[in-house]
Amino acid sequence: xxxxxxxxxxxxxxxxxxxxxxxxxxxxxxxxxxxxxxxxxxxxxxxxxxxxxxxxxxxxxxxxxxxxxxxxxxxxxxxxxxxxxxxxxxxxxxxxxxxxxxxxxxxxxxxxxxxxxxxxxxxxxxxxxxxxxxxxxxxxxxxxxxxxxxxxxxxxxxxxxxxxxxxxxxxxxxxxxxxxxxxxxxxxxxxxxxxxxxxxxxxxxxxxxxxxxxxxxxxxxxxxxxxxxxxx
Amino acid sequence: xxxxxxxxxxxxxxxxxxxxxxxxxxxxxxxxxxxxxxxxxxxxxxxxxxxxxxxxxxxxxxxxxxxxxxxxxxxxxxxxxxxxxxxxxxxxxxxxxxxxxxxxxxxxxxxxxxxxxxxxxxxxxxxxxxxxxxxxxxxxxxxxxxxxxxxxxxxxxxxxxxxxxxxxxxxxxxxxxxxxxxxxxxxxxxxxxxxxxxxxxxxxxxxxxxxxxxxxxxxxxxxxxxxxxxxxxxxxxxxxxxxxxxxxxxxxxxxxxxxx
Numbered sequence: 001x002x003x004x005x006x007x008x009x010x011x012x013x014x015x016x017x018x019x020x021x022x023x024x025x026x027x028x029x030x031x032x033x034x035x036x037x038x039x040x041x042x043x044x045x046x047x048x049x050x051x052x053x054x055x056x057x058x059x060x061x062x063x064x065x066x067x068x069x070x071x072x073x074x075x076x077x078x079x080x081x082x083x084x085x086x087x088x089x090x091x092x093x094x095x096x097x098x099x100x101x102x103x104x105x106x107x108x109x110x111x112x113x114x115x116x117x118x119x120x121x122x123x124x125x126x127x128x129x130x131x132x133x134x135x136x137x138x139x140x141x142x143x144x145x146x147x148x149x150x151x152x153x154x155x156x157x158x159x160x161x162x163x164x165x166x167x168x169x170x171x172x173x174x175x176x177x178x179x180x181x182x183x184x185x186x187x188x189x190x191x192x193x194x195x196x197x198x199x200x201x202x203x204x205x206x207x208x209x210x211x212x213x214x215x216x217x218x219x220x221x222x223x224x225x226x227x228x229x230x231x232x
Numbered sequence: 233x234x235x236x237x238x239x240x241x242x243x244x245x246x247x248x249x250x251x252x253x254x255x256x257x258x259x260x261x262x263x264x265x266x267x268x269x270x271x272x273x274x275x276x277x278x279x280x281x282x283x284x285x286x287x288x289x290x291x292x293x294x295x296x297x298x299x300x301x302x303x304x305x306x307x308x309x310x311x312x313x314x315x316x317x318x319x320x321x322x323x324x325x326x327x328x329x330x331x332x333x334x335x336x337x338x339x340x341x342x343x344x345x346x347x348x349x350x351x352x353x354x355x356x357x358x359x360x361x362x363x364x365x366x367x368x369x370x371x372x373x374x375x376x377x378x379x380x381x382x383x384x385x386x387x388x389x390x391x392x393x394x395x396x397x398x399x400x401x402x403x404x405x406x407x408x409x410x411x412x413x414x415x416x417x418x419x420x421x422x423x424x425x426x427x428x429x430x431x432x433x434x435x436x437x438x439x440x441x442x443x444x445x446x447x448x449x450x451x452x453x454x455x456x457x458x459x460x461x462x463x464x465x466x467x468x469x470x471x472x473x474x475x476x477x478x479x480x481x482x483x484x485x486x487x488x489x490x491x492x
Contacts (some may be wrong), residue, residue, distance in 0.1 A: 066448040066455075068413035071424060075440050082437055173308035177417055184311055197318035205307040205315065212306040 007203065013190035017200075020186030021207050023100075027172045027182060028165070030104050035111025035168070036161060040153075042112055043119035044145070057116070064113035070174050076106035077178055103175040111168055118160030123149060125156040155226040162219040169212055183207055246438045253430045253439070260426030261446060267340070267422060268412050271347035272405055278348060279355035286360055297356070304353035310414050312350060317342040317418045339420040343412070351408050358404060362397035363389065395465055402458035406451050413447075423447070 007014045046057045064072050081097055088095045126149050134144040176185035187204035191197035250257075285297035304312065320327060320336035327333040335341045366389050374384045416425035427443040430436070 062452065063444070063448060066451040067444045068410040068424065068447060070413045070416075071427075071440065071444055071447065075444060078431075078437055078440065170308040173310045174414075176310070184308065184314070187311075188314065191318060196322060197314065198322045201311060201315040201319055205303070205311050208307040208311060209303065213302075 007199075013186070013194070013200065016181075016186045016190060017183065017203060017207065020181055020183035020204075021211065023181060024169075024172050024183040024208075025211060027100070027103060027107065027175060027180070028169050031107040031111055031168060031172075032165070034104065034108040036115050036164075038108060038112035039115030040119045042116035043123060046116065046120060047123070061113045061116050064110055065117075069110050069171050070177070072110045073103070073106040073174050073178065076109050077102045080105065099175075099179045103172075103178060103180050107168060107171060107175070110171065111164060114164050114167065115161060118157050118164065119153070121160065122153045122157035126152050158219075158223050158226055162223070165215065165219070166212060169215060170208070173208075246436055249430075249434060249436050249439060250442065253426075253434075256426045256430060257423065257442065257446065260421055260423040263340070263420065264409070264412055264415075264422040264424075267343050267347065267415060267420075268405075268409050271344050271351055271412075272408055274344070274348045275351035275355055275408075278352035279359055282352060282356035283359040283363070286356065287363075301353045301357060304350050305357070309346070309350050309411050310417065313343065313346045313414055313418055316346045339415070339418045342418065343415040343420055343422075347408060347412065350411075351404060354404050354407075355401065358397055358400045359393075361400070362393040365396045366392045398465060399458065399462055402454065402461075406454055409451060409454075410447070 005012065007017070042057050042061065045053050048054055048057075067075075077097075080102055084095050084097050130148055131144055134148045135141070139147065172182060173184040176182050176188065181189075183204055187200040191200040194200070282297050282300060285293045286301070288294050288297075316336070317339060320333075320342065324333055327336055336345075370388055371384060374388045379387070412422060413424035415422045416428055419425070421429065423443060423446060427439055430439045
């Protein structure tokens with residue numbers, strides 16, 4: 001088998017592909033706390049009493065939900081680069097932005113915009129009576145949010161966040177255009193050298209499929225677990 | 233105003249750039265619209281048979297449709313695009329023989345091909361959900377009344393399914409518009425491609441901003457139109473109290489209406 005040799009033979013590309021897959025998962029996992037965290041912050045700020053803050057947050061989500069994810073990545077990546085150059089010149093230093101870090105920041109921005117809507121829906125999903133009860137018991141607004149709303153948020157938001165996680169997993173492939181050796185870029189590299197793109201892109205697609213099916217199963221488990229107190 | 237912006241924020245505003253390269257952006261926009269339009273249209277007609285196959289009693293058919301949908305929804309679109317664009321190049325002699333090389337040689341057709349297959353998977357799931365949302369009892373009742381299958385589909389199932397499907401289908405249109413930017417990576421000079429071209433020439437960051445504004449204008453317009461259409465379609469499901477009754481001029485389309 002010639003094509004099998006290309007993958008797991010002594011000079012095979014399987015290693016590079018596996019490393020790429022790890023980078024892909026790592027990119028997605030690293031983005032989660034920043035992206036979902038920023039999304040929650042946006043959701044809370046959208047309920048702010050200041051009109052300027054609300055409008056700013058709305059503009060942010062509308063903008064990043066309305067433009068292609070690829071363009072968001074480019075904007076953040078090149079924007080950050082320009083900013084770094086600008087700041088570097090002022091201080092007299094040349095700072096090179098790491099592509100992985102830039103990728104995580106760019107993905108976080110996109111995920112924050114997407115997830116803020118999910119968080120808002122989840123906040124609205126917490127029964128109003130509970131919040132009224134907490135306030136009438138004398139809890140401050142911040143306490144009410146922290147002790148009453150927040151613990152329930154995760155469970156309600158989980159299905160929506162799961163959808164965004166799936167999008168995020170696939171969006172990491174866009175980072176391959178920015179010089180990060182993720183799964184797709186590894187496949188590109190391998191197919192350029194061996195001239196068999198069909199094989200390597202099929203293998204890459206298969207690996208993506210495995211990752212997404214596994215994460216789907218994990219998601220289902222999480223959802224079942226977080227809902228166990230509510231089982232009928 | 234323009235001169236002021238340009239003088240003070242050279243990083244964000246550069247109107248001379250637009251004078252020189254505006255035509256390119258518009259040419260790119262037209263390509264984007266063509267690609268999105270054809271793939272959404274073709275995808276819709278491919279999605280219906282897939283949706284039917286998914287619900288078919290034939291084991292092989294339904295599993296094949298499930299595999300199709302899982303593959304196209306579970307892998308990145310960029311990977312699928314590479315598979316078509318670079319993968320086809322590998323089979324050049326074979327494709328030339330059957331006369332398909334002319335088709336797969338062009339990035340333009342490769343993009344339409346890949347996007348069509350991708351959106352068909354998503355659209356078929358939307359259709360499946362919408363058809364499943366029609367209560368079974370209604371279909372049984374219609375059949376008991378002696379309506380033919382076609383009549384049931386036309387008068388009972390579709391009018392209700394469309395109502396459920398219209399929002400997700402609109403969202404799918406928006407996401408295909410956004411995804412079409414990937415075409416730029418396989419050298420197609422669509423809106424994103426032209427933007428990258430201009431950036432490579434001028435190193436002017438503001439061109440990305442203009443590109444973003446164009447995409448934003450399109451997707452926001454579609455989103456708002458969609459809201460209106462949906463409200464218009466589902467008028468009969470809305471319950472209004474007298475206090476929130478909109479005036480006659482805008483009746484049925486706007487105003488603070490609440491779902492039952």
